[in-house]
Amino acid sequence: MNPAPTLRRAAIALAAVVLLSGAAAAPGDRLGDPAQEARARALFRDVRCLVCQSESIDESDADLAQDLRQLIRQQIAAGRTDAQIRGFLVSRYGQFVLLAPKPSLGNAILWAGPLLVVAAGAAALIARRRLPRESAPLSSQEEDALGKYCGDDQV
Amino acid sequence: MIDELGQFALVLALALSFGQCALSVAGRVRRDAALAGAGEGAALGAFAAIVVGFGALIHAFVTSDFSVLNVAANSHTAKPLIYKVAGAWGSHEGSILLWCLMLTGYGAAMAASRRLPFGLKASAVATQGALGVLFIGYMVFASNPLARIDPASIPVQGDSLNPLLQDPALAGHPPFLYAGYVGLSVVFSLSTAALIEGRVDPAWARWIRPWALAAWGLLTVGITLGSYWAYYELGWGGWWAWDPVENASFMPWLMATALLHSAAVTEKRGALASWTVLLGLGAFGLSMMGAFLVRSGVLTSVHAFAIDPRRGLLLLGVLGVALGGALALYAWRAPALRDEAAFMAVSREGALFLNNILLAAATATVLIGTLLPLIRSAIDGVPISVGAPYFNLTFTALVAPALVVLPAGPLLAWKRGDLSGALRRLIGAAAAALAAAVATLALVSPGSVLAAAGIGLGAWVIAGALAEAAERVRLFRAPWPEVARRVSGLPRGAWGMTLAHVGIGVFALGAAFETAWRAEATEALAPGQSMRLAGFQLRLERVQEAFGPNYEAGRAIVRVADPAGRLVCEAAPERRVYAVNGQALSHVAICPRGLDDVYIVAGDARAAPSGAGVLIRGYWNPWVRLVFAGPLLMAAGGLLSLSDRRLRFAITSRVRAAAAPAPAE
Numbered sequence: 001m002n003p004a005p006t007l008r009r010a011a012i013a014l015a016a017v018v019l020l021s022g023a024a025a026a027p028g029d030r031l032g033d034p035a036q037e038a039r040a041r042a043l044f045r046d047v048r049c050l051v052c053q054s055e056s057i058d059e060s061d062a063d064l065a066q067d068l069r070q071l072i073r074q075q076i077a078a079g080r081t082d083a084q085i086r087g088f089l090v091s092r093y094g095q096f097v098l099l100a101p102k103p104s105l106g107n108a109i110l111w112a113g114p115l116l117v118v119a120a121g122a123a124a125l126i127a128r129r130r131l132p133r134e135s136a137p138l139s140s141q142e143e144d145a146l147g148k149y150c151g152d153d154q155v
Numbered sequence: 156m157i158d159e160l161g162q163f164a165l166v167l168a169l170a171l172s173f174g175q176c177a178l179s180v181a182g183r184v185r186r187d188a189a190l191a192g193a194g195e196g197a198a199l200g201a202f203a204a205i206v207v208g209f210g211a212l213i214h215a216f217v218t219s220d221f222s223v224l225n226v227a228a229n230s231h232t233a234k235p236l237i238y239k240v241a242g243a244w245g246s247h248e249g250s251i252l253l254w255c256l257m258l259t260g261y262g263a264a265m266a267a268s269r270r271l272p273f274g275l276k277a278s279a280v281a282t283q284g285a286l287g288v289l290f291i292g293y294m295v296f297a298s299n300p301l302a303r304i305d306p307a308s309i310p311v312q313g314d315s316l317n318p319l320l321q322d323p324a325l326a327g328h329p330p331f332l333y334a335g336y337v338g339l340s341v342v343f344s345l346s347t348a349a350l351i352e353g354r355v356d357p358a359w360a361r362w363i364r365p366w367a368l369a370a371w372g373l374l375t376v377g378i379t380l381g382s383y384w385a386y387y388e389l390g391w392g393g394w395w396a397w398d399p400v401e402n403a404s405f406m407p408w409l410m411a412t413a414l415l416h417s418a419a420v421t422e423k424r425g426a427l428a429s430w431t432v433l434l435g436l437g438a439f440g441l442s443m444m445g446a447f448l449v450r451s452g453v454l455t456s457v458h459a460f461a462i463d464p465r466r467g468l469l470l471l472g473v474l475g476v477a478l479g480g481a482l483a484l485y486a487w488r489a490p491a492l493r494d495e496a497a498f499m500a501v502s503r504e505g506a507l508f509l510n511n512i513l514l515a516a517a518t519a520t521v522l523i524g525t526l527l528p529l530i531r532s533a534i535d536g537v538p539i540s541v542g543a544p545y546f547n548l549t550f551t552a553l554v555a556p557a558l559v560v561l562p563a564g565p566l567l568a569w570k571r572g573d574l575s576g577a578l579r580r581l582i583g584a585a586a587a588a589l590a591a592a593v594a595t596l597a598l599v600s601p602g603s604v605l606a607a608a609g610i611g612l613g614a615w616v617i618a619g620a621l622a623e624a625a626e627r628v629r630l631f632r633a634p635w636p637e638v639a640r641r642v643s644g645l646p647r648g649a650w651g652m653t654l655a656h657v658g659i660g661v662f663a664l665g666a667a668f669e670t671a672w673r674a675e676a677t678e679a680l681a682p683g684q685s686m687r688l689a690g691f692q693l694r695l696e697r698v699q700e701a702f703g704p705n706y707e708a709g710r711a712i713v714r715v716a717d718p719a720g721r722l723v724c725e726a727a728p729e730r731r732v733y734a735v736n737g738q739a740l741s742h743v744a745i746c747p748r749g750l751d752d753v754y755i756v757a758g759d760a761r762a763a764p765s766g767a768g769v770l771i772r773g774y775w776n777p778w779v780r781l782v783f784a785g786p787l788l789m790a791a792g793g794l795l796s797l798s799d800r801r802l803r804f805a806i807t808s809r810v811r812a813a814a815a816p817a818p819a820e
Contacts, residue, residue, distance in 0.1 A: 048540045054398050056542065059391050099542030106531060107539065113523045114516040114549060121512030125500055142493075145356060 161211025162301045168204035169291045171197045176284030183277035191277040195266035202263035216243045230313040233705040241326035248300035257337035278348035318733045324384040335374025336442035341366040346435030350488040360422035371411040372793030379786040390741040390756045392774035397546040402525045403445030410438040413514035426496035429489040440478040502572040506564035513557040520549045562619020584622045588615035609667025616660030624653045651796030658788030665781025674775040681768035689775035690718035706731040711757040728757035752776040
């Protein structure tokens with residue numbers, strides 16, 4: 001039997017439920033003080049929604065994200081600093097909760113890696129500049145190459 | 156029957172790829188043109204066979220043949236035709252088949268090319284054949300896209316494709332992306348061939364250029380389509396999230412960009428030869444790594460698809476053999492490459508080299524940031540997250556200097572440049588950039604120094620690129636007929652470069668402006684109520700039911716009025732419920748207004764202060780169109796370069812031009 005008609009009816013019913021039933025309103029969650037709310041939003045962007053796929057709690061609709069947002073708003077309202085709140089989140093959920101990992105020995109490569117590439121490149125550029133301006137006489141291989149460049153190349 | 160024919164064709168393609176590799180190797184070793192020609196014929200045959208297999212899969216999807224496992228799992232009779240076709244590459248198996256189609260297609264194009272010299276061509280066709288054996292072998296033995304279901308359990312209806320993926324931009328996104336990823340395989344094969352032949356010279360750099368340009372342009376379009384899809388389909392109002400899967404597509408692009416610039420040095424001056432070869436290997440290496448990361452399930456991502464850890468391990472093996480083999484060859488052969496053309500730090504080469512250092516470091520940032528969470532959890536079991544805050548900081552810090560240097564590069568002479576002369580010619584561009592930054596600070600509130608700097612940087616890059624073009628045609632300095640002659644006489648490659656540089660500047664403008672001044676508002680509205688969003692008034696007129704081909708929707712009609720009270724548009728965001736699996740998704744409504752978007756999402760039903768209502772989320776995304784237009788301009792620049800006649804006509808004149816003492820352009 002084709003299950004589609006049943007599903008179709010169920011979906012219509014679901015759509016009606018989704019559009020008409022009342023639920024907790026997100027706008028009511030906001031902090032009264034716009035400056036505090038802005039701080040909360042900035043923090044949300046740095047905190048991972050632990051049950052989602054690499055999303056911050058600022059973006060996610062998941063229940064856990066909602067809980068974490070409320071938790072952070074409460075702590076801000078209670079006068080905690082950003083650093084205190086981050087520390088609290090890490091003590092509760094581990095480093096995984098922060099989207100920008102704290103600098104540590106294990107994470108040093110995050111910053112050292114790109115810097116090493118820049119340093120290596122700079123070193124190569126300096127070394128190249130010191131090369132003798134006049135190079136050795138042409139080898140026979142190079143003479144061949146020169147001949148090719150000068151027009152008798154059949155390819 | 157057609158299905159079995161397709162399966163047979165795929166096995167045949169594996170055999171032909173093997174033949175392509177073996178015959179080309181034999182032809183190269185014995186310097187036998189007939190053998191090598193047979194290898195090229197096998198390359199054409201392998202492509203034809205994959206086309207047959209691909210056609211069989213498309214046929215199965217279009218006719219909804221649910222006796223094919225892939226179709227049963229990923230299609231549905233109620234799906235519009237275009238998404239049935241697109242469904243063919245929406246699964247693990249199908250996407251690998253698309254990959255193989257591209258791989259053999261590029262192989263056939265290379266085999267048919269008459270430009271390459273015998274040894275290099277035979278080695279490259281052999282390498283492309285070896286890649287074909289790896290990937291087609293993986294497909295045939297572990298990922299058969301045409302496998303049948305046990306006849307006893309053939310379903311009446313398919314399991315559909317994720318409704319999120321039923322979208323025109325996303326239907327086109329994978330083909331472009333794959334054409335880009337896999338286009339880099341030709342550069343990989345030619346780089347490997349150069350190592351085997353032991354010669355990297357300006358002619359070689361000229362040969363890889365069309366392939367690198369085409370792959371880079373297609374990749375640019377593919378990534379932009381993906382970003383645009385994420386922007387308007389996922390309903391979060393953003394266009395880039397530094398998600399691991401986005402990063403996986405971005406890394407090959409960054410490296411291909413570095414490659415285009417480094418190959419220019421090799422082509423014009425014979426320098427940086429071994430570095431260009433390394434980039435050629437690395438760019439496709441990162442493409443393969445992306446293919447593995449996305450499908451293996453080792454990453455957590457909103458975009459991860461077709462995940463299968465067991466086969467992921469096999470794909471890792473394929474990646475290890477291909478990239479490991481190539482890098483071992485590089486370690487062995489690269490030191491023998493002659494690469495000693497000297498140049499001063501202040502020169503065109505120096506500027507391009509600096510660009511390469513910064514792009515390499517930017518690639519390293521993205522690579523390390525994407526992989527470190529995996530590595531840490533494997534080594535010491537400490538799960539960490541590396542997300543947008545890290546990438547935004549490090550990536551911007553590395554790319555901003557590259558943009559600062561960019562306009563000066565094309566104005567410097569090869570070998571030994573005149574920095575003060577170049578800067579003198581950029582005074583106008585610097586003034587424009589400063590004016591843009593100051594105007595931004597003065598006119599846009601709330602003020603943001605960082606954003607103003609970004610705007611100034613974008614203006615600097617655009618004005619600098621235009622100043623360089625004006626310099627080339629001697630605008631305002633020569634009589635008009637002379638200017639016109641120069642405009643038409645300049646190689647298209649030069650115009651392509653200008654267009655691509657303007658494109659990155661346009662992107663920088665859009666990215667800086669949008670990031671700094673995007674606004675957001677969320678309210679639960681009952682019909683008749685309104686809310687404010689960055690000066691706009693959004694009024695919910697009514698909520699109605701709507702019906703699509705395979706979904707039912709609740710549609711909110713939102714009237715958007717600008718600050719002066721004039722109607723901007725009537726937006727109709729929807730909350731769709733798909734009949735097949737009951738999945739509910741937001742369908743975003745976007746009101747474009749010049750360069751800006753008013754972006755509206757209808758959420759769940761919520762209690763509004765005056766009774767039942769709908770949660771309406773609005774985003775004001777100023778200049779966001781530039782974020783998408785910039786990359787498309789870059790791709791257009793690539794296309795223009797590709798049409799340069801120097802890439803198509805007589806080889807001797809091209810090589811002579813390349814070997815001539817640095818012409819003052």
